[in-house]
Amino acid sequence: MLKIEKVSKTYTAGGRTLTVLDNVSFQVGEGETVSIVGPSGSGKTTLLGLSAGLDRSSTGTIELNGVSLGALDEDARAVLRNKYVGFIFQNFQLLPTLTALENVMVPIELQQSDLRPRQRGAGGPTGVRARAHELLEQVGLGDRMHHYPAQLSGGEQQRVSLARAFANRPRILFADEPTGNLDTETSELVAGMIFDLNRQAGTTLVLVTHNLELAASTGRIIKLGKGHIVSDETDLREVPSDKKKTL
Amino acid sequence: MKKISWYFLMAWRDSRRDQSRLLLFIAAIVLGIAALVSTLSFGRNLREDIDGQASELLGADMVIYSNRPLSKADEKLLDSLPNEHSEECSFASMVYFVRSGQSRLVQVRAIEGDYPYYGELETTPVPAAIDFRKKQEALVDKTLLLQYGAQPGDSVRIGELSFMIAGSLDKAPGRNEISMTVAPPVYIPLRYMEPAGLLKKGSRVNYQYYYHYLQGDPEQFAQQIGPRLEAVGLHYETVAMRKNRMTNAFRNLTEFMTLISFIALLLGAVGVASSVNIYIREKVNDIAILRCLGLKARQAFLVYLVQVLVIGLLGSVLGAGLGLVLQQLLPGVFKDILPLETRFRVVWPAFFEGIAVGVIVSLLFALLPLLSVRKISPLLTLRVSLEPVRGRDPLRWLVYAVILVFITWFSYLRMENGRKALVFTASLLGAFLVLTGIARLFLFLIRRAFPERWPYLWRQGFANLFRPNNQTVILIVTIGLGTTFIGTLFFVQQFLIDQVTTSANGGEGNMVLFDIQPDQVKGIEGLAGQYHLPVKQEIPIVTMRIVEVRGQRGDSVLGQRGGSGAGAQNSGAPAARRERGPAGGLRTDSNAVGRWVFEQELRVTYRDSLTGSEKLVAGQLGAPVRGPNDPVMISLAEDFAKRWNIRVGDPVVFDVQGVADSHGGG
Numbered sequence: 001m002l003k004i005e006k007v008s009k010t011y012t013a014g015g016r017t018l019t020v021l022d023n024v025s026f027q028v029g030e031g032e033t034v035s036i037v038g039p040s041g042s043g044k045t046t047l048l049g050l051s052a053g054l055d056r057s058s059t060g061t062i063e064l065n066g067v068s069l070g071a072l073d074e075d076a077r078a079v080l081r082n083k084y085v086g087f088i089f090q091n092f093q094l095l096p097t098l099t100a101l102e103n104v105m106v107p108i109e110l111q112q113s114d115l116r117p118r119q120r121g122a123g124g125p126t127g128v129r130a131r132a133h134e135l136l137e138q139v140g141l142g143d144r145m146h147h148y149p150a151q152l153s154g155g156e157q158q159r160v161s162l163a164r165a166f167a168n169r170p171r172i173l174f175a176d177e178p179t180g181n182l183d184t185e186t187s188e189l190v191a192g193m194i195f196d197l198n199r200q201a202g203t204t205l206v207l208v209t210h211n212l213e214l215a216a217s218t219g220r221i222i223k224l225g226k227g228h229i230v231s232d233e234t235d236l237r238e239v240p241s242d243k244k245k246t247l
Numbered sequence: 248m249k250k251i252s253w254y255f256l257m258a259w260r261d262s263r264r265d266q267s268r269l270l271l272f273i274a275a276i277v278l279g280i281a282a283l284v285s286t287l288s289f290g291r292n293l294r295e296d297i298d299g300q301a302s303e304l305l306g307a308d309m310v311i312y313s314n315r316p317l318s319k320a321d322e323k324l325l326d327s328l329p330n331e332h333s334e335e336c337s338f339a340s341m342v343y344f345v346r347s348g349q350s351r352l353v354q355v356r357a358i359e360g361d362y363p364y365y366g367e368l369e370t371t372p373v374p375a376a377i378d379f380r381k382k383q384e385a386l387v388d389k390t391l392l393l394q395y396g397a398q399p400g401d402s403v404r405i406g407e408l409s410f411m412i413a414g415s416l417d418k419a420p421g422r423n424e425i426s427m428t429v430a431p432p433v434y435i436p437l438r439y440m441e442p443a444g445l446l447k448k449g450s451r452v453n454y455q456y457y458y459h460y461l462q463g464d465p466e467q468f469a470q471q472i473g474p475r476l477e478a479v480g481l482h483y484e485t486v487a488m489r490k491n492r493m494t495n496a497f498r499n500l501t502e503f504m505t506l507i508s509f510i511a512l513l514l515g516a517v518g519v520a521s522s523v524n525i526y527i528r529e530k531v532n533d534i535a536i537l538r539c540l541g542l543k544a545r546q547a548f549l550v551y552l553v554q555v556l557v558i559g560l561l562g563s564v565l566g567a568g569l570g571l572v573l574q575q576l577l578p579g580v581f582k583d584i585l586p587l588e589t590r591f592r593v594v595w596p597a598f599f600e601g602i603a604v605g606v607i608v609s610l611l612f613a614l615l616p617l618l619s620v621r622k623i624s625p626l627l628t629l630r631v632s633l634e635p636v637r638g639r640d641p642l643r644w645l646v647y648a649v650i651l652v653f654i655t656w657f658s659y660l661r662m663e664n665g666r667k668a669l670v671f672t673a674s675l676l677g678a679f680l681v682l683t684g685i686a687r688l689f690l691f692l693i694r695r696a697f698p699e700r701w702p703y704l705w706r707q708g709f710a711n712l713f714r715p716n717n718q719t720v721i722l723i724v725t726i727g728l729g730t731t732f733i734g735t736l737f738f739v740q741q742f743l744i745d746q747v748t749t750s751a752n753g754g755e756g757n758m759v760l761f762d763i764q765p766d767q768v769k770g771i772e773g774l775a776g777q778y779h780l781p782v783k784q785e786i787p788i789v790t791m792r793i794v795e796v797r798g799q800r801g802d803s804v805l806g807q808r809g810g811s812g813a814g815a816q817n818s819g820a821p822a823a824r825r826e827r828g829p830a831g832g833l834r835t836d837s838n839a840v841g842r843w844v845f846e847q848e849l850r851v852t853y854r855d856s857l858t859g860s861e862k863l864v865a866g867q868l869g870a871p872v873r874g875p876n877d878p879v880m881i882s883l884a885e886d887f888a889k890r891w892n893i894r895v896g897d898p899v900v901f902d903v904q905g906v907a908d909s910h911g912g913g
Binding site for chain 2: 048082089093096098106168
């Protein structure tokens with residue numbers, strides 16, 4: 001599903017070159033759940049950005065769902081993200097001028113309007129709304145659909161974000177510190193939802209976190225240090241691929 | 248390509264909680280569009296009013312202006328078509344208000360006939376416009392009546408006669424409030440001119456003859472007889488000529504106002520660029536989220552372009568509507584200088600032109616910040632510290648070029664002069680670049696000489712000028728351009744005022760006394776001294792005639808082409824004699840001198856220097872005469888020299904009261 005090969009990322013600022021990632025390689029299989037952990041500045045978020053096609057690597061190759069990202073321009077990567085990738089951010093990243101329902105609808109609308117009418121499936125705009133409605137019900141926000149993000153608590157916003165991440169039925173989900181801005185109780189609730197929805201959808205999950213307890217919930221933990229992979233441990237509790245479902 | 252409806256939906260969703268910010272955008276262009284639409288509408292209405300009321304402005308089909316009565320031959324020429332006509336003698340004279348015992352200089356207009364044939368003399372009471380012609384009565388300008396507390400039924404004394412005031416003159420064809428204030432008119436019947444003793448030898452009287460042709464085309468007729476009228480020193484004006492003269496005069500006014508409005512709109516457009524810039528900066532994170540979710544760069548740009556277009560259209564429609572309201576105020580503002588009645592009509596082309604210009608200007612100026620939307624990275628969702636826009640965008644240069652082309656094109660449409668349009672645009676660009684340079688220099692100096700020891704408040708205030716997302720440069724440019732435009736307006740206003748007040752400045756005279764005989768000079772000086780009126784200059788006036796120009800003698804020219812008036816054959820164009828060439832075609836002799844040059848009696852004087860309102864356009868002021876054979880150098884007013892076809896260096900012989908003397912044109 002995700003293939004990282006000899007990837008490096010360097011930044012140049014003020015005449016100085018800073019290597020954030022240095023010759024990193026690993027693969028993530030379909031349906032696998034992976035945590036990337038490490039101290040601040042170890043390159044976790046950079047690796048996530050590169051893996052999701054939000055940024056370009058300096059060297060090396062990245063393949064997402066069999067497509068080499070290096071060969072794509074920014075617009076092509078945007079289409080690829082919309083088609084195959086879901087995101088969950090530490091600070092939720094909801095659009096403040098859209099209601100919860102509309103926030104969840106956006107990725108589907110983007111996907112739908114790129115398809116020919118025959119490919120859009122049943123429902124059209126009504127179908128988009130119904131799908132978003134269903135997802136919000138699943139995360140327990142059936143009664144908050146028409147609220148704006150500013151009218152929701154942090155936990156609720158992250159649940160909307162979770163519903164949005166699954167809206168376009170992604171093949172891979174990238175989560176950047178999904179519980180980093182939440183209290184312990186809400187964190188557990190949201191983390192539970194992430195894994196539940198992920199299990200149901202059979203989505204590949206790549207999780208960047210400082211939270212080792214949360215990382216332990218994934219089948220594999222890649223530890224980064226100073227831009228290198230320090231360890232890559234696989235847990236036997238990995239979800240078998242034959243249990244994949246679609247939402 | 249996404250469905251267009253999705254862009255509108257997304258634009259609406261994106262803007263709905265930030266609409267107050269977009270109001271700033273609307274406010275920036277509403278006033279500019281309102282000013283543009285009101286001036287465009289006013290200009291077009293004024294042109295239509297001039298077209299529709301041109302006959303009323305002249306009061307007749309043709310008016311003959313002269314400083315002498317018409318000769319029999321002149322009358323015969325003018326009566327070639329069936330007509331009715333009126334005669335008017337006008338001159339400046341004192342009028343004495345019997346009731347108040349006060350007197351004042353007025354323009355006496357002695358009239359005979361049914362003038363005006365188009366429009367009317369508006370009087371109170373209404374019948375007075377006709378009745379005063381039948382009796383020994385006068386029509387007196389309404390402001391004069393107010394000023395001297397007189398009313399219909401009172402008497403005024405003009406010359407040796409008393410006239411009863413038949414009514415107040417409220418409005419006369421072709422005359423505006425200002426002209427009636429400067430030279431308030433008093434109409435009397437022409438037959439009382441002589442009994443009043445107002446016509447004496449040497450009186451400065453202007454004769455006007457108003458012709459109303461009952462058959463034929465007056466314009467065509469005027470074209471046919473025009474050269475012959477000019478040949479005998481008569482000036483004429485037809486309805487079409489008046490229309491052209493007025494249209495040209497007011498075109499300058501309306502086009503100037505339109506350019507000022509356009510400048511106001513451009514200032515607003517800088518405001519648009521600024522407000523969109525701020526709006527987009529606030530939207531950077533939202534755009535990054537959308538890009539992360541799969542929105543392409545072009546699509547993100549289109550979402551915000553739709554917002555700008557809709558808001559620009561809304562602002563333009565509001566501005567155009569406001570412009571229609573403002574337009575109704577303009578006739579009131581200019582009523583003192585407009586000699587005609589302007590009516591309010593909705594000018595739809597101006598309304599839609601205003602909207603189109605508003606949308607185009609909004610779009611062009613909003614494009615500069617909007618282009619940056621394409622460059623916003625989705626990575627900002629993960630790293631907020633990332634610089635939002637990276638790299639140079641060649642499309643910005645294209646937008647700058649289109650803006651300059653648009654400004655040039657629009658100003659060309661207004662001025663109909665490519666050079667002026669280019670100068671206008673270049674000046675704007677120059678002002679913009681200079682102000683940008685000043686703003687950057689200011690920021691540089693603030694950074695270099697930052698007041699580290701100043702109180703916290705001051706330090707924070709200065710630091711905010713160059714912190715990220717500051718608007719210092721754009722604010723300095725906007726305020727600077729606004730100040731430049733307002734300053735330019737004041738400069739132009741002062742320049743015009745200076746031109747007309749040169750003669751009123753301290754050293755200049757403000758009264759002229761003519762025809763003082765040598766034995767009267769001492770007495771006049773004494774009288775002026777009693778009233779503390781210094782005599783600025785005493786100059787002799789000598790009556791002369793031109794007898795020869797460039798070797799062409801007057802008697803020869805006059806003899807060759809017969810007498811004056813209707814009988815003259817091909818009596819010549821104003822500046823060149825036309826003769827039949829060998830092949831029968833019309834040949835122009837640029838060396839020829841018109842006969843009227845030799846017909847006129849000239850009052851000639853001298854001065855050794857120019858006044859403030861005069862300018863030497865060619866040659867030099869007279870050189871000293873060293874011997875009896877030296878020519879005396881003279882100077883001519885530019886328009887005289889052109890009309891008479893006399894150039895610098897031409898020898899001219901004058902008949903100075905019976906003595907021929909040679910002079911050179913200087």
